[in-house]
Amino acid sequence: MNIRRTLVALTAFLGMALLFTVGTQINDQLARYDQAQRLAASNAVRERLAVASQALGEERAATFLALAGASTSDLSEVRRRVNEASAATQRAIAEAQAAIDAAETGAAVERSAANLARVRQEADAAPPSPDGDRHRIAFEWFETVSDIVSGLQSLRLTLLAREQANEPEIAHEAALRSYANLLIEHLSRNRALLAFGLEAPSLGDKFLDAAERNEGRAELALRLLRDQPIATLGTEIRAFVDEVNIHHAVVFDPAQRSIIAGLRRGEALMVPAGWASTADQMIALTSRLQSRLFESSRARLAEEVAEARRAVTSWAILLGLGVCAVGAALLVVRQRVAQPLERLRDVMLQLADGDLSVALPYGERRDEIGAMSDTLRVFKANAIRRKRLQDETLQLHAKLHDAYGQLRRDLEAAAVIQASLLPRPGGTGAVAFDALFQPSHFIAGDTYNVVDLPSGRAGFFQLDVAGHGAPAALVSVASHHTLTQALLQRWRNESLAELAERLNRDWPEGLPYCTMILGEIDVATGRGTLVQAGHPSPLLVGRDGAVVALGTGGLPFGMLPDADFEETPFEMRAGDRLLIYSDGLVEAENAHGECFSDDRLVDLVRDLVGQPTPALIGGIGKALRAWRGSAELDDDVSVLVLQHPSRGGTA
Amino acid sequence: MMLSEETRDGVLILRCHEPRIDASHAPAFREEVIRRIEGGPGLVVLDLSEVTFVDSSGLGAIVSCLKRLGPRGNMAIAGARGAVMRLFTLTRMDKIFSLHDTAEAAVARLNG
Numbered sequence: 001m002n003i004r005r006t007l008v009a010l011t012a013f014l015g016m017a018l019l020f021t022v023g024t025q026i027n028d029q030l031a032r033y034d035q036a037q038r039l040a041a042s043n044a045v046r047e048r049l050a051v052a053s054q055a056l057g058e059e060r061a062a063t064f065l066a067l068a069g070a071s072t073s074d075l076s077e078v079r080r081r082v083n084e085a086s087a088a089t090q091r092a093i094a095e096a097q098a099a100i101d102a103a104e105t106g107a108a109v110e111r112s113a114a115n116l117a118r119v120r121q122e123a124d125a126a127p128p129s130p131d132g133d134r135h136r137i138a139f140e141w142f143e144t145v146s147d148i149v150s151g152l153q154s155l156r157l158t159l160l161a162r163e164q165a166n167e168p169e170i171a172h173e174a175a176l177r178s179y180a181n182l183l184i185e186h187l188s189r190n191r192a193l194l195a196f197g198l199e200a201p202s203l204g205d206k207f208l209d210a211a212e213r214n215e216g217r218a219e220l221a222l223r224l225l226r227d228q229p230i231a232t233l234g235t236e237i238r239a240f241v242d243e244v245n246i247h248h249a250v251v252f253d254p255a256q257r258s259i260i261a262g263l264r265r266g267e268a269l270m271v272p273a274g275w276a277s278t279a280d281q282m283i284a285l286t287s288r289l290q291s292r293l294f295e296s297s298r299a300r301l302a303e304e305v306a307e308a309r310r311a312v313t314s315w316a317i318l319l320g321l322g323v324c325a326v327g328a329a330l331l332v333v334r335q336r337v338a339q340p341l342e343r344l345r346d347v348m349l350q351l352a353d354g355d356l357s358v359a360l361p362y363g364e365r366r367d368e369i370g371a372m373s374d375t376l377r378v379f380k381a382n383a384i385r386r387k388r389l390q391d392e393t394l395q396l397h398a399k400l401h402d403a404y405g406q407l408r409r410d411l412e413a414a415a416v417i418q419a420s421l422l423p424r425p426g427g428t429g430a431v432a433f434d435a436l437f438q439p440s441h442f443i444a445g446d447t448y449n450v451v452d453l454p455s456g457r458a459g460f461f462q463l464d465v466a467g468h469g470a471p472a473a474l475v476s477v478a479s480h481h482t483l484t485q486a487l488l489q490r491w492r493n494e495s496l497a498e499l500a501e502r503l504n505r506d507w508p509e510g511l512p513y514c515t516m517i518l519g520e521i522d523v524a525t526g527r528g529t530l531v532q533a534g535h536p537s538p539l540l541v542g543r544d545g546a547v548v549a550l551g552t553g554g555l556p557f558g559m560l561p562d563a564d565f566e567e568t569p570f571e572m573r574a575g576d577r578l579l580i581y582s583d584g585l586v587e588a589e590n591a592h593g594e595c596f597s598d599d600r601l602v603d604l605v606r607d608l609v610g611q612p613t614p615a616l617i618g619g620i621g622k623a624l625r626a627w628r629g630s631a632e633l634d635d636d637v638s639v640l641v642l643q644h645p646s647r648g649g650t651a
Numbered sequence: 652m653m654l655s656e657e658t659r660d661g662v663l664i665l666r667c668h669e670p671r672i673d674a675s676h677a678p679a680f681r682e683e684v685i686r687r688i689e690g691g692p693g694l695v696v697l698d699l700s701e702v703t704f705v706d707s708s709g710l711g712a713i714v715s716c717l718k719r720l721g722p723r724g725n726m727a728i729a730g731a732r733g734a735v736m737r738l739f740t741l742t743r744m745d746k747i748f749s750l751h752d753t754a755e756a757a758v759a760r761l762n763g
Contacts, residue, residue, distance in 0.1 A: 464707065466707035466708055466710070466711045467674055467707065467708045467711070468674065512711060513707075513711055513714075515707065515742070534741060534742035534743070535741075536741065537741075552740075553740055553741040553742060553743050554742070554743055555742060555743045555746060555747075556707075556710070556742050559711075559714055560714075560747065583706070583707065587704075587706065595734070635674075635706070
């Protein structure tokens, strides 16, 4: 897993965790908001139901009293109020439908309305004369409408059971309202019953029992109302509850009890209008308490809804900010960290591949990325410098290679020229000869020549300039020419030694000296002489295998201007060969630093004496290579073999 | 430093510790000998008892050192043997230098 993925994954993980937390909160707050809305909707419906119950209670009383003949009041006003309350209830149900399922409640209210319409018709159809029928109809009306009111109350309680608030204040208020509603209902029943009783005192015990039951229920409701923990509901509500209690205890209940007691005794102690106003006052007090409770609950629920909405909004804003923050973090990680790292990595790889033209990014940044870029810049500068040095070295190598090639070609050409100066082996002239010529490095300080002299003799020389390589080779070539010309143009009576001394005197100061064998041979007689100037002694090889070294040495040529040279005479018989060699042959060392030596040469020549001259030469070359272990030489090697001129036996 | 030096009876003895005086050593050998005899008494013994091989370049270097001494000076060779002695014989160096077995003999000869 690369850094980019790690960073992005970490950031994404943190972001997800944040979003999950905030999302959970939003979900909770949405649920709370939903709950608050449901409670508010349910509360509104219940309020309308309570109002409708109360209005219906009033209509029940008015109609009951009218039917019983105790009152002649106009019913249209109370009916209108009931219809309005019913319509308001239906509207509230319709509005609540969005938040709660109130279809059943609506249907039940519908049925109640229809039921009410039916009993209203029955009431209206009652015979006008105040007789037993009319009383019966009045009581039937009373019972039916009481059932309708009970139905509405149970609808309310069903809703309350379904949408119960968790907040204790709202729950207490709901309970208080229920008890207040219950209280109003029973107050309302007794208001009607007792008003009727005061008009017609002979209704009997059954009627009064009903009134006492109502009284008992009202007291129960009142006690429940009183026993609710209302301390937290505010002073106003507590004051209302107290007022209801006090009025009940001081005014209403004593009046009610005295009426019931009087009626049991068959006497009316109070006028109906007085009772009606007492009861209305009590009902109005309770109704005010109930209204106040509804108001309070409405306010609390509205506050709860608003608060839930505010919370949802806050968390939603937080969610938005969180999304932005996570997005920004991902963007920053990607743009400012991951992407630059990847680019720098690519650049490093390119640099490592030797691509020095690559541009370095992020140099303007002042953070770690910028520092890395700066470091890369140093790497790149070093690499460029190194490359330049390398190129220069390569150019130098190429130049050296060219120069060496040129030098080598020059040396090869010089070697060809030097080889062309040497006489062609064989026997075209007065004397037959063969030679081995091996420069140690292209060109040699060694040289030799065999020339036919005007006198009919053959002159020859072998020469080895001290040192080797190009300087020795130049001296060698010059000496070759000088000696050849000197032999050809020798003064008439000049001996070889005199010739050598003359040339030695003329030897330019500062040139390296050389060693030399300079000789001549009479072709006819086989007699010859030679001058040995520091050169190894030539070997006179007899056909019988006898090997004789000629001469005992002499000063090198060109070392001292006033040097004297001696002549050594020799005589070659038929089959004899004269072998002249340079010190490079006998001083050639093997791998152990051991010289090939004069003795080994003599032995070798003895072994090869039966061979023709080219084979003898070849044998010496082969032995030399074997001795050295390779064809490479430290010093130039030349071997010149002269064959007895006229009576060659083996050549 | 292929040479060590010693002065005995007014004679500078140069002892060569390099076993080979060949083409590769000859220039340095010549330089060093010349540096040591420069401004000296002019009587020099070159002790070659440790030298086993001298080639033509080495011989040229030795002779050029003698030439450098000029007519007033003299140089003797001591301790030449084997291949070195054979080379000196072949090239008749006895005509140029006096050859001695030991440095003492050479010093005596130069002072004699």
